[in-house]
Amino acid sequence: MDTDKLAALGGIKLFEGLPQAQLQSLAGIAQLRRCKAGETLFEAGQPGTHLFAVVSGKVRVFRASLSGKEQVLHVFTGGEAFAEVPVFEGKTYPASAQALEDSELLSIPRKGFVELLRRDPELALGVMALLSARLRAFVGQIAQLSLKEVPERLAGYLLLLRSAQGRDELTLDLPKGQIASYLGTIPETLSRAIKKLSEQGLIEVLGSRVRILDPEGLARLAEADR
Amino acid sequence: MDTDKLAALGGIKLFEGLPQAQLQSLAGIAQLRRCKAGETLFEAGQPGTHLFAVVSGKVRVFRASLSGKEQVLHVFTGGEAFAEVPVFEGKTYPASAQALEDSELLSIPRKGFVELLRRDPELALGVMALLSARLRAFVGQIAQLSLKEVPERLAGYLLLLRSAQGRDELTLDLPKGQIASYLGTIPETLSRAIKKLSEQGLIEVLGSRVRILDPEGLARLAEADR
DNA sequence: TGCGTTCCATGACTAAAGTCAAGGCCCTGC
DNA sequence: GCAGGGCCTTGACTTTAGTCATGGAACGCA
Numbered sequence: 001m002d003t004d005k006l007a008a009l010g011g012i013k014l015f016e017g018l019p020q021a022q023l024q025s026l027a028g029i030a031q032l033r034r035c036k037a038g039e040t041l042f043e044a045g046q047p048g049t050h051l052f053a054v055v056s057g058k059v060r061v062f063r064a065s066l067s068g069k070e071q072v073l074h075v076f077t078g079g080e081a082f083a084e085v086p087v088f089e090g091k092t093y094p095a096s097a098q099a100l101e102d103s104e105l106l107s108i109p110r111k112g113f114v115e116l117l118r119r120d121p122e123l124a125l126g127v128m129a130l131l132s133a134r135l136r137a138f139v140g141q142i143a144q145l146s147l148k149e150v151p152e153r154l155a156g157y158l159l160l161l162r163s164a165q166g167r168d169e170l171t172l173d174l175p176k177g178q179i180a181s182y183l184g185t186i187p188e189t190l191s192r193a194i195k196k197l198s199e200q201g202l203i204e205v206l207g208s209r210v211r212i213l214d215p216e217g218l219a220r221l222a223e224a225d226r
Numbered sequence: 227m228d229t230d231k232l233a234a235l236g237g238i239k240l241f242e243g244l245p246q247a248q249l250q251s252l253a254g255i256a257q258l259r260r261c262k263a264g265e266t267l268f269e270a271g272q273p274g275t276h277l278f279a280v281v282s283g284k285v286r287v288f289r290a291s292l293s294g295k296e297q298v299l300h301v302f303t304g305g306e307a308f309a310e311v312p313v314f315e316g317k318t319y320p321a322s323a324q325a326l327e328d329s330e331l332l333s334i335p336r337k338g339f340v341e342l343l344r345r346d347p348e349l350a351l352g353v354m355a356l357l358s359a360r361l362r363a364f365v366g367q368i369a370q371l372s373l374k375e376v377p378e379r380l381a382g383y384l385l386l387l388r389s390a391q392g393r394d395e396l397t398l399d400l401p402k403g404q405i406a407s408y409l410g411t412i413p414e415t416l417s418r419a420i421k422k423l424s425e426q427g428l429i430e431v432l433g434s435r436v437r438i439l440d441p442e443g444l445a446r447l448a449e450a451d452r
Numbered sequence: 453t454g455c456g457t458t459c460c461a462t463g464a465c466t467a468a469a470g471t472c473a474a475g476g477c478c479c480t481g482c
Numbered sequence: 483g484c485a486g487g488g489c490c491t492t493g494a495c496t497t498t499a500g501t502c503a504t505g506g507a508a509c510g511c512a
Contacts (some may be wrong), residue, residue, distance in 0.1 A: 013267060034407075051261070057227075063365065063368070063369040063373065065369075065373040065374070066449065066450075069373055069463090071368060071369055071372040071373055073365060073368060083363075084358065085358045085361050085362050086358075086483080087358070088351065088354040088355045088357075088358040089354075089355045089356075089358035089359045089362065090358070090359070090362060094361070094362045094365040094366070095365055095369075100481095102304055114351070117347065117350070117351065117354075118347045118348075118351070121343065121344045121345075121347060121350065122344075124343070124347065124350040124351075124354070125314065125340070125343065125350075126473075127354060128314040128343075128350070128353060128354060128357065129313075129314045129315045131314075131354065131357040131358060131361060132310065132312075132313070132314040132315035132316070133315045133316070134361060135311050135320070135357060135360060135361060135364065136311050136315065136316060136320045138361065138364040138365070138368065139289065139299060139311075139320040139321055139364070140320070140369065141368055142289070142297060142299060142364065142367055143289040143297055143321075144367055145368065145371045145410070146371055146410035147289065147295055147297055148291070149469085150468085150469075167304075173258045175482070175488095175489075175490095176489080176490065177490085184371070184372035185470085186469085186470065186471090186488080187490065187491085188469090188470075188471085188490090188491080188492085189468090189469055189470070190338040190488065190490095191491055192491090192492085194491095195491085195492095207478095207490095209242040213489070223292065224292075238498095247493090360502090375498070375499090376498085376499075401458095401459070401460095402459075402460070403459070403460085410502085411459070411499075412458090412499085412500065413458090413459080414461080414462085414499090414500075414501085415460055415498090415499055415500070416460095417460065417462080418461090418462085420461095421461085421462095433460095433508090
């Protein structure tokens with residue numbers, strides 16, 4: 001029954017180029033698992049025993065405060081691995097994870113994965129690259145949160161989507177509430193920021209469809225500095 | 227003349243436990259370098275060719291906005307390595323670095339370091355642990371910035387210092403302006419936050435000396451949630 | 453000793469974003 | 483076709499933090 005797992009593992013970017021033998025041994029220890037929209041995978045502070053990868057679906061990783069406010073750190077989709085931190089360091093997950101849609105996930109126990117890394121320096125380099133990319137993203141997020149205001153962060157986010165989707169007619173990939181939480185704000189404030197960009201003629205919004213009217217203007221705003 | 231370098235390398239936590247032969251080969255490619263307080267080591271966006279380590283002194287890593295506002299990401303002191311991100315991923319430094327004091331630094335070219343990693347899986351695991359610890363710290367910083375107000379962040383910072391210094395009479399390790407920038411605010415606001423904690427009887431401040439009067443109260447505040 | 457610089461504290465004001473409350477839109481399921 | 487729920491928008495208000503301007507204390511240096 002490992003053929004399912006093998007196929008799933010083959011679709012994970014982190015494992016691209018891994019020799020067949022090592023994929024086999026991963027398949028031996030990995031679990032393939034389905035979960036439903038809204039299901040919690042783990043919570044910040046829990047002992048972190050597994051590395052995860054998204055085969056299909058969408059998972060958000062976030063931190064919550066006691067009062068229920070949440071900050072989204074990242075949303076992972078097909079082919080991406082996450083929850084590496086406790087594999088290498090410490091014992092607990094630093095954030096919580098929840099499926100946003102019905103999803104298929106791979107979970108790989110910490111110990112077996114570390115063994116594999118010891119034997120395969122190229123995989124290790126791949127993991128370091130992944131961790132580094134995530135660090136770079138977090139540095140950007142910290143800078144955005146502390147140095148920019150909401151409309152500027154929104155402009156940056158839209159430009160990101162634009163380059164991901166490759167055109168000016170965007171489809172918002174998340175409900176607006178989640179986007180607000182990713183931008184470090186609340187839905188009301190996001191709403192007003194969207195209105196502001198529209199009024200300035202930078203974008204045009206219809207539900208979850210956004211048309212970028214003035215990419216340069218958006219870029220200027222995203223860099224802007226008050 | 228590599229004896230200086232060897233000694234310096236031996237003091238870097240990341241290289242602890244490395245076999246003598248590999249330290250030698252590191253010494254062969256590393257540069258030992260002094261720099262003065264205020265000196266810029268590199269700037270965000272520049273091509274990142276070297277990994278750094280602090281032998282002595284203090285270096286802050288930060289992001290600046292065009293208008294001159296700055297967000298401190300971390301302050302590195304003796305024994306710590308930094309600027310690993312561009313070694314493994316991308317081409318540029320994601321943030322800027324500046325010496326806060328006269329410092330001694332090691333710089334290690336990217337390429338030689340990657341070679342070493344390929345040959346020594348244990349070092350590679352050490353690097354992954356380091357990157358993971360940094361990710362965990364950034365997750366915490368993002369959560370603080372977006373979920374907590376300045377007095378709460380300050381309370382958390384003071385508790386951190388307390389556990390680092392192991393007693394209730396703290397010496398602030400940075401000028402207050404730098405602390406403000408690390409907490410994602412400005413000196414005026416930090417000033418007022420300090421005053422607020424003092425008035426609440428949680429701390430007592432005299433210049434750069436802080437006495438923690440009520441650790442539990444601070445902890446409650448740091449967790450607090452409005 | 454006195455000058456200048458840097459850092460810090462304070463006050464008055466402004467601007468940004470969060471809170472609370474209400475209402476609209478759209479989809480789903482009966 | 484209608485009821486109910488989620489999600490989003492809007493408005494009025496409050497709170498928080500940033501801005502600007504000023505003055506004081508501490509330190510280094512002539």
